[in-house]
Amino acid sequence: AQSVTQPDIHITVSEGASLELRCNYSYGATPYLFWYVQSPGQGLQLLLKYFSGDTLVQGIKGFEAEFKRSQSSFNLRKPSVHWSDAAEYFCAVGVSDMRFGAGTRLTVKP
């Protein structure tokens, strides 16, 4: 069965520093992959998605993610973090239904 693993429960970075959030998936074929962000008390907002083609995808708010089939990974990156990026980030695999990782909580230090 498909599954998603986000190894890091909580990450703290300084404002202006680079960010990488890890995501590994388990699925037999090339999956549809997503990154969502959730601010406190809010629903989920789609940051970016990968269906096929170019393995480096650009999203909103300056985020990008790279699909690496050999590593079954879809890591999210941002070159310079802003204080407003503090939130919970979810990686997801879309097949017949959406399977989410446990989430990574991002704290941004001033």
Added chain:
Amino acid sequence: KAGVTQTPRYLIKTRGQQVTLSCSPISGHRSVSWYQQTPGQGLQFLFEYFSETQRNKGNFPGRFSGRQFSNSRSEMNVSTLELGDSALYLCASSLPPGGRSSYNEQFFGPGTRLTVL
């Protein structure tokens, strides 16, 4: 275009009661999915409706049910509430299946926070 709306935003119930949550999808979206989010279990898929039919169902007891109306609005119902049902219930809508660019891309509402006492 208005986003996904969910009502009510907050709800307090007692054990044994039942509750109905409502979701209005984005205009033109015909698929509606429901999720339960808790600190312990994370985001779990409840069910998906398309054209008033349940297309997919997660691993939840029969106390959890849903339906979809002809205008694509959806409701979910939880009967005989238990303390463990306290959660944020999220609704997501998406375009009809088949278009590759829109496959499974879901747009989420703000959720309904259910507290069971």
